[in-house]
Structure formats: C-alpha cells, structure tokens
Amino acid sequence: MPPLTIALAGNPNTGKSTIFNALTGSRQRVGNWPGKTIERKAGMFKHDGFELEIVDLPGTYSLSAYSLEEEIARDFIIKATPAGVVNVLDATNLERNLYLTTQILETGVPTMLVLNMYDQATARQYRIDTAALSTALHGILIVQTSASRGEGLETLKQTIVTFAQQQANRRKPHGRYPNQPHQPSCHV
Amino acid sequence: MVDTPISPTSPVVTYDTSLETEIAHLSVIIQENPTLNQQYTPRWLAIQLLESDSTLSAELHQHADLLQQAEASRARIIAHYQEEPDILLAEQRYNFVHQLTNQVLTRPDGNQLTFSDKVDQIVTHRYWGLPIFLGLMWLVFKMTADLSAPMVDWIDGTVAGPITNRVMTILAMLGLSGSWLEGLLVDGVIAGVGGVLVFVPVLMALYLALALLEDSGYMARAALVMERPMRVVGLPGKSFLPMVVGFGCTVPAYYATRILDNERDRILTGLLAPFMSCGARLPVYLLFGTIFFPENPGLVVFGMYLLGILIAIGLGLGLSRTLFAESEQSPLIMELPPYRLPTPRNIWMQIKNRTWAFIRKAWTVILSMSILIWLLMAIPITGSGSFADTDIEDSAFATIANIVAPAFAPLGFGSWEASSSLITGFIAKEVIISTQAQIFAVAEADEPFEETTMFEDVSEIVTSFGAAVLDTLKSIPLIIGIDLLGESDEAEPSALMTAIRQHFDEVSGGHGALAALAFLVFVLTYAPCMVAAAAERQELGDRWMWFSVIGQTGLAWVLALFVFQGGLLFFG
Amino acid sequence: MLRRVLQEIKGSTEPIDLNQLARNLKLERTVLDSMIEFWVRKGKLQDLQLEVAEAMACYSPSCGGSCSPTQCPHVGSMPRSFTIQLQE
Ligand SMILES: Nc1nc2c(ncn2[C@@H]2O[C@H](COP(=O)(O)OP(=O)(O)OP(=O)(O)O)[C@@H](O)[C@H]2O)c(=O)[nH]1
Numbered sequence: 075m076p077p078l079t080i081a082l083a084g085n086p087n088t089g090k091s092t093i094f095n096a097l098t099g100s101r102q103r104v105g106n107w108p109g110k111t112i113e114r115k116a117g118m119f120k121h122d123g124f125e126l127e128i129v130d131l132p133g134t135y136s137l138s139a140y141s142l143e144e145e146i147a148r149d150f151i152i153k154a155t156p157a158g159v160v161n162v163l164d165a166t167n168l169e170r171n172l173y174l175t176t177q178i179l180e181t182g183v184p185t186m187l188v189l190n191m192y193d194q195a196t197a198r199q200y201r202i203d204t205a206a207l208s209t210a211l212h213g214i215l216i217v218q219t220s221a222s223r224g225e226g227l228e229t230l231k232q233t234i235v236t237f238a239q240q241q242a243n244r245r246k247p248h249g250r251y252p253n254q255p256h257q258p259s260c261h262v
Numbered sequence: 263m264v265d266t267p268i269s270p271t272s273p274v275v276t277y278d279t280s281l282e283t284e285i286a287h288l289s290v291i292i293q294e295n296p297t298l299n300q301q302y303t304p305r306w307l308a309i310q311l312l313e314s315d316s317t318l319s320a321e322l323h324q325h326a327d328l329l330q331q332a333e334a335s336r337a338r339i340i341a342h343y344q345e346e347p348d349i350l351l352a353e354q355r356y357n358f359v360h361q362l363t364n365q366v367l368t369r370p371d372g373n374q375l376t377f378s379d380k381v382d383q384i385v386t387h388r389y390w391g392l393p394i395f396l397g398l399m400w401l402v403f404k405m406t407a408d409l410s411a412p413m414v415d416w417i418d419g420t421v422a423g424p425i426t427n428r429v430m431t432i433l434a435m436l437g438l439s440g441s442w443l444e445g446l447l448v449d450g451v452i453a454g455v456g457g458v459l460v461f462v463p464v465l466m467a468l469y470l471a472l473a474l475l476e477d478s479g480y481m482a483r484a485a486l487v488m489e490r491p492m493r494v495v496g497l498p499g500k501s502f503l504p505m506v507v508g509f510g511c512t513v514p515a516y517y518a519t520r521i522l523d524n525e526r527d528r529i530l531t532g533l534l535a536p537f538m539s540c541g542a543r544l545p546v547y548l549l550f551g552t553i554f555f556p557e558n559p560g561l562v563v564f565g566m567y568l569l570g571i572l573i574a575i576g577l578g579l580g581l582s583r584t585l586f587a588e589s590e591q592s593p594l595i596m597e598l599p600p601y602r603l604p605t606p607r608n609i610w611m612q613i614k615n616r617t618w619a620f621i622r623k624a625w626t627v628i629l630s631m632s633i634l635i636w637l638l639m640a641i642p643i644t645g646s647g648s649f650a651d652t653d654i655e656d657s658a659f660a661t662i663a664n665i666v667a668p669a670f671a672p673l674g675f676g677s678w679e680a681s682s683s684l685i686t687g688f689i690a691k692e693v694i695i696s697t698q699a700q701i702f703a704v705a706e707a708d709e710p711f712e713e714t715t716m717f718e719d720v721s722e723i724v725t726s727f728g729a730a731v732l733d734t735l736k737s738i739p740l741i742i743g744i745d746l747l748g749e750s751d752e753a754e755p756s757a758l759m760t761a762i763r764q765h766f767d768e769v770s771g772g773h774g775a776l777a778a779l780a781f782l783v784f785v786l787t788y789a790p791c792m793v794a795a796a797a798e799r800q801e802l803g804d805r806w807m808w809f810s811v812i813g814q815t816g817l818a819w820v821l822a823l824f825v826f827q828g829g830l831l832f833f834g
Numbered sequence: 835m836l837r838r839v840l841q842e843i844k845g846s847t848e849p850i851d852l853n854q855l856a857r858n859l860k861l862e863r864t865v866l867d868s869m870i871e872f873w874v875r876k877g878k879l880q881d882l883q884l885e886v887a888e889a890m891a892c893y894s895p896s897c898g899g900s901c902s903p904t905q906c907p908h909v910g911s912m913p914r915s916f917t918i919q920l921q922e
Pocket residue numbers: 084085086087088089090091092093132133134190191192193194219220221222223
C-alpha cells in the first residue's frame with residue numbers, strides 16, 4: 075500500500091516550507107504543478123517506522139479558486155483527497171489565518187493545526203488558549219512550533235503520526251472520509 | 263497539544279438558519295446522488311453552489327437539476343437578505359473567526375497608537391498636512407539645486423573645455439578645422455545635447471530626494487494630503503493618481519486617466535494633468551532660476567511647481583462648474599505603509615532607472631533636434647553667407663523665429679532667440695535648453711582655441727571632478743540653512759548662463775529677472791509637448807487635444823503678460 | 835463586519851487610511867486587508883494600482899499584461915489605494 079499523503083496548507087509566509095523541509099529533510103521531489111508555473115514540492119516523512127508523503131501547497135488566503143495558487147491548493151485538497159491537511163498558521167496573525175482554516179474544515183478533509191511563529195507571538199506577549207481553540211474546532215489537534223528555530227518540531231512529528239494513524243484507521247479504501255456527517259446538522 | 267476525538271456530527275461554522283436550510287436542502291440532493299456523494303463532501307459542495315463558484319458550476323454541468331436547485335436556493339436567499347449568498351457566507355465566517363479569536367487569544371492592548379500612527383495623525387492632518395507637504399517639497403527643490411550645482415558646473419566645464427578641445431583637436435588633425443562638420447559637432451551636437459546632459463546631476467539629485475521620501479513611506483501620506491484638493495476641484499479622489507504620474511511625465515499621465523470611470527472625469531483630469539510640472543521642465547526652471555536668482559534657485563523651482571498646481575486647481579474649479587457637470591464622488595482608501603529607513607539599493611535603483619530614461623531621451627529626441635536646429639541655423643536666407651558659414655541672424659532659423667517674436671514682446675522676451683526655443687520646445691521641453699545653448703554657442707565670439715594634449719584634458723576632468731565632489735559634500739549642510747564652513751562661494755556662471763542673462767536683460771529693457779520669470783511661467787503653462795499632445799489626442803480625441811494646445815498657449819501668454827507687465831508696475 | 839467595512843468606506847467623505855479604518859472598526863489590520871481583498875474580488879472596490887497598471891499597458895509594456903504593477907516605474911512607487919467601484 076502506498077504511503078498516505080498529507081498536505082501542508084496555510085496562508086502565504088506562515089512557514090509551510092520551513093516545516094516541510096524540517097519534516098522531509100533531503101527526501102524531496104521538486105517539480106511543477108501540472109500545467110502551472112508554480113513549484114510543487116513533495117517529500118517523504120519517516121518517523122517511528124511510519125512513512126508519509128508530504129506535499130507543500132502554495133500559500134493562500136482562501137480556497138475560492140480565484141488565483142492560481144488557490145486553485146492548486148483547492149484542487150489538491152478536494153480532488154487528490156489527501157489523507158489529511160496540516161494547516162500551518164502564523165500565531166501572530168491568528169484571526170486572518172483562521173479564515174482559511176474554516177474553509178479547509180468545510181471541505182471535510184481531516185485537518186490538524188500548527189501554530190507556527192510561536193516565538194514571535196510569545197515575544198509580543200500573545201497568549202493563545204490552544205485547549206479552547208481545539209474545543210471550538212471540535213477537538214482538532216493543535217501543535218505550537220517555531221519552525222525556523224527548530225522548536226516544537228519533535229512534538230509536531232509525533233502528532234502528525236498520530237493524526238495520520240487516526241486517518242488510516244478510519245479511511246475506507248476508495249471512499250471519501252467516513253467520519254463526515256451523514257445528515258447535515260441544521261439548528262432550527 | 264490537545265487530543266480529543268473529532269466530533270463527527272456538527273459542522274464547525276454554522277450559518278444563519280435561512281442559510282443552513284438551503285445548505286441542508288442542497289446537501290440532501292447531493293447525498294442522494296451516488297456519484298456526487300462519492301466525489302464531494304455534500305455540505306462543502308452545497309456551500310460552494312450557494313457561493314456560485316464558477317469552476318464548480320462548469321464541473322457539474324451534467325447535473326442540471328442540482329444546478330437549478332442551487333439557483334433557486336440562491337434566489338430565495340437573495341430575496342430574504344437582499345444580499346448575495348457568498349457575501350453572507352463570508353461575513354459569517356469572518357464573524358465566527360472574530361469571536362473565536364477573541365475567545366482564545368489574549369494580548370497586550372493592541373489598539374494603542376504606534377509611533378507611526380501618531381506621526382500620521384500630524385502629517386495627514388486636515389490643516390497641517392498641506393503646509394508640511396509644501397515645506398518638504400520646498401526642501402526637496404532646495405536640496406536638488408544646492409546639491410547638484412557643483413556637478414552641473416563640472417559637466418558644463420568638461421563639455422565646454424576638454425571634450426570640445428578633444429573633438430576640435432581630432433578634427434584639426436584630420437584637416438577639418440573650420441569645416442561645416444566642426445560646426446555640426448561643436449555647435450550642434452556638443453552644445454545642444456551637452457547643454458541638456460549638464461542637467462543629469464540635477465535630475466539625479468531630485469530623484470534622490472524623491473526616492474528618500476518614497477522609500478521612507480512619506481509619499482503615500484503626501485498622496486492622502488493631495489487627494490483633498492482633487493475633491494475641491496470636483497474630481498473623484500482617484501484622479502490624483504494621473505496627476506502624480508504627471509509630475510514624472512505628462513504622456514503616461516494621459517494614459518493613466520483611463521482609470522477614471524466616466525468621460526467627464528477623464529477629460530477634466532486630462533486637461534489639468536499637464537499643469538503638473540513634468541521632469542522635462544525642471545531643467546528649464548533650474549537653469550533660469552540659477553541665472554537670475556542665484557541666491558535661491560530652489561525657491562524658483564518650487565514656486566513653479568506650486569504655481570502649476572494652483573493653476574490646475576483654479577482651472578479645475580472653473581471648468582468643473584461650467585463646461586462639466588459635477589460628478590459622483592467616491593472616497594479613496596489608502597494604504598499607509600509603515601515608516602522605514604530607506605535602503606540604498608532601492609534608492610539607487612530608482613535614481614538609475616529614471617536618470618537613464620532621461621539620458622536615452624537626450625540621445626534620441628534631443629540629438630536629432632540639435633542636428634535639425636543646427637541645419638536651420640546653417641542655412642542662410644538673407645545676407646551674404648553660405649551654408650554653415652552665415653551670420654546666425656541671417657539663417658533660416660532666425661528668420662522663421664522672427665515672425666513670431668513680436669508676439670512675445672509684451673511678455674518681456676520678444677527676441678527670436680527666446681521665442682525660437684519655445685517653438686522647438688514643443689518637440690520636447692528639454693529642447694528649450696538645447697536650442698538656447700546652440701544659439702548662444704554660435705553667437706558667442708569664437709574663443710581662440712588652444713590646443714591641449716589628451717593628458718591635459720584628462721587630468722583637467724579628474725581634478726575638476728574632485729573639486730566638484732568636495733563642493734557637493736560642502737553643500738550638504740547648506741540645505742538645512744547651516745553654513746558650516748562659513749563660505750558660500752557663488753559658482754562662476756558659465757558662458758551660456760552669462761549669455762542668457764545678458765540677452766534677457768537686453769531684450770526686456772533691463773528687467774531680465776522679470777522677463778525670465780514670465781518666460782518660466784510661459785514654459786510651465788504652454789502647450790504640452792508633441793508626444794504628450796499625441797497621447798492626449800489618442801485618449802481624449804482631437805477636440806480636446808486642440809483645446810489643450812491652443813487653450814494652454816493662450817493661457818500661458820496671458821499669465822506671462824500678467825507677470826511681466828504686473829511686475830513692471832510694481833517694481834519698474 | 836465584512837459588510838460594515840464597505841458601508842464605512844461608502845459613507846466616508848474623507849480619504850481613508852487603512853490603519854485608521856482598522857482602528858475605527860476595532861479590526862485587526864491584516865483581517866481588514868483580507869476583507870478589502872474580498873471586495874476587490876467581488877468588484878465592489880477598485881484596486882487602483884492594478885487599474886493604473888492596466889491603463890499604462892499601451893504606454894509601457896512593462897506596466898501591463900501579466901507582470902506585477904511593481905515592475906511599472908510609474909505605478910510601483912505609488913501607494914496602494916482603493917476606491918468604490920461606481921458601475922460594473
Ligand atoms: N520567527 C520565525 N520565523 C519563521 C518561523 N517559521 C518560518 N519562519 C520564517 O518565515 C519565512 C517564511 O517561511 P516559509 O517557510 O518560506 O513560508 P511559506 O509558508 O512556505 O511561504 P509561502 O510558500 O510563500 O506560502 C522564512 O523567512 C522563515 O525563516 C518561526 O517559527 N518563527
């Protein structure tokens with residue numbers, strides 16, 4: 075069975091590629107997105123005997139398929155159906171970054187969050203209640219990192235493995251994600 | 263790290279009931295279709311359909327029923343909210359995120375004014391903004407004039423001395439001394455093109471000052487300040503953009519008027535844009551400012567720029583209330599970038615690009631004009647001279663210019679020398695200078711040409727360059743009015759400057775400075791250059807092009823008359 | 835909030851500075867930027883830098899087409915500014 079694919083998504087300049095490099099090391103393949111001039115980076119991530127393919131998506135502010143970057147990110151999430159999305163956020167810019175998160179969550183793809191740039195958020199005396207954030211987003215997995223300083227990366231690696239294992243167990247061979255609501259809830 | 267199982271049921275963001283009803287409605291249809299249910303997450307697809315995502319609609323063209331249902335849902339939402347669904351959905355997503363952030367994020371009071379905000383409140387202030395802007399602009403022109411003066415002298419000296427010597431020496435070696443070729447090269451090309459290239463340091467100094475203001479972030483604030491006068495004139499705020507472009511060059515300014523929504527605004531903006539002094543007019547202002555007001559040429563330049571703006575405002579007020587009806591105003595939103603220290607690299611790039619454009623123009627337009635003018639000056643019409651050996655007074659050039667010269671007499675410069683440069687200046691405003699340089703180079707009593715060696719020439723260039731650099735450095739403290747070295751030695755006026763001064767004094771009956779001011783006002787106001795007129799014709803049509811060319815020239819004549827005759831009344 | 839932003843802009847009689855607008859609406863500046871971007875995409879706001887770049891396309895090829903407006907010497911140094919799109 076081929077390894078599961080995990081996509082790194084997030085706003086521009088949040089540290090996706092820094093995290094991508096930290097996860098994949100030298101096991102990278104660089105090419106272009108089909109028919110596009112935008113670089114496509116994919117690589118293998120190995121941890122605890124677990125192997126995953128990681129794809130570094132271009133940074134976008136939304137998933138509306140308005141720009142080339144958005145189209146690539148959205149098509150990948152919707153059509154390539156990765157096992158999960160690791161949404162990288164700039165912790166100093168939480169509100170703007172969370173907008174994309176709501177859109178990613180709406181696609182129904184299993185998602186976990188990385189609050190990157192945590193060093194800067196701390197320097198500015200920002201305090202983020204990750205437990206509350208996780209609860210509000212229905213128990214989403216959250217990791218705090220300062221990727222350029224190498225902080226939080228071990229936890230991140232472990233969490234990604236946990237996250238991927240959850241998906242592997244739930245995933246049907248050829249289907250969408252079975253954990254989706256069968257009946258859209260409607261609070262009347 | 264938090265690890266609780268993902269809740270499989272309710273969505274993270276729930277929208278208004280009426281929206282959720284439609285989402286549920288569409289989701290059911292999607293779920294009942296096995297292909298769609300397999301391919302998409304129903305709720306997501308339902309939301310995309312409500313947002314009328316065009317890529318998706320294309321993908322789903324064979325599911326006409328679903329698309330129809332989606333259209334109906336959208337129609338119901340629009341009827342209910344009077345707003346498009348995608349706006350509603352985005353708004354509610356924003357609200358969700360806003361509340362969530364408030365709930366999970368604590369941070370020090372972020373609504374305090376930063377230093378940058380405080381500065382902005384002063385420099386974009388309703389009343390102080392404009393005086394501060396004008397003060398800075400005055401500083402820019404003072405710096406331009408002071409900083410560039412030594413280098414201008416150096417280039418002038420180099421062109422008139424070593425370079426001319428070299429060319430003449432080579433020609434003498436080839437036995438071409440005194441031939442028409444010598445006239446063409448020395449009195450045509452070197453005098454004309456050289457006369458304009460002398461101003462390269464001026465432009466570089468101006469571009470340096472402007473780049474400092476731009477790169478530090480101030481220019482964006484200035485734009486905000488400049489936007490208000492636009493409203494006074496009855497133009498939408500965004501018409502300040504073509505005006506700003508106009509300070510560089512009038513030609514692109516005409517193209518930039520395309521951003522305006524209606525013809526009225528486009529035409530009015532196009533008519534006013536030429537009054538923003540373009541880069542080509544700056545050397546003329548500075549040359550005459552230096553000749554006639556050597557203590558304060560920067561103030562003259564500043565005054566001309568300011569006068570242009572005032573004329574535009576006055577004219578705009580007049581035109582917008584007579585020829586044109588008032589149009590809808592739309593407010594302008596502007597990004598004020600954070601203040602920062604300008605980077606040498608950025609500044610150098612700006613100086614380089616803009617200066618290079620000027621030099622290119624000198625080598626093309628001005629070079630060809632110089633040759634043409636030399637030809638006209640070489641062809642005798644009256645008198646007994648022959649080609650390239652005629653008294654300039656008898657040349658075709660002077661003969662033609664003499665026809666129009668009387669029209670300028672009431673303005674204080676009714677000579678063929680002055681009026682001819684205004685005619686050739688229609689090709690490009692820099693040509694005003696190159697023409698006068700050619701006229702006075704020819705008219706100059708031929709100085710005995712002393713042969714110099716290559717070594718003498720080169721060492722002359724190098725030593726005078728060193729002196730110029732030193733003078734430039736010395737002039738830096740002078741900009742802020744501090745005379746550190748206690749010596750403000752006036753530079754020796756060049757031969758051209760002396761000749762122009764004498765000429766204007768003569769022709770105006772001893773009121774040279776006044777005539778020079780009238781001349782500058784005329785240069786500021788009269789017809790846009792040929793290329794600009796062509797651009798105006800293309801953008802606004804024949805009628806408005808002629809309106810500008812004739813109207814501006816008429817206005818220039820009246821204003822110059824006002825300056826000269828009014829000045830005579832007061833000071834005469 | 836998204837719609838408030840547009841209303842605020844429409845109702846203003848003075849030129850607006852984005853920092854000031856963010857303070858008035860108690861919005862994060864980066865969030866305001868993304869809302870402005872939303873309205874530009876919806877065609878309710880005009881991005882004037884793009885407009886000028888487009889208008890300049892036939893004057894200087896480096897200004898128009900697919901290149902970024904920052905490559906155009908006349909536009910690059912201009913502050914980013916927006917205005918209400920009057921008619922579609
Ligand atoms: N202070 C700090 N800087 C970081 C951190 N992570 C990344 N950076 C820096 O942020 C910048 C952007 O990082 P990238 O990894 O290129 O960001 P990206 O998300 O891939 O950007 P796009 O591909 O443009 O969307 C780089 O200069 C990184 O060094 C962090 O945790 N703290």
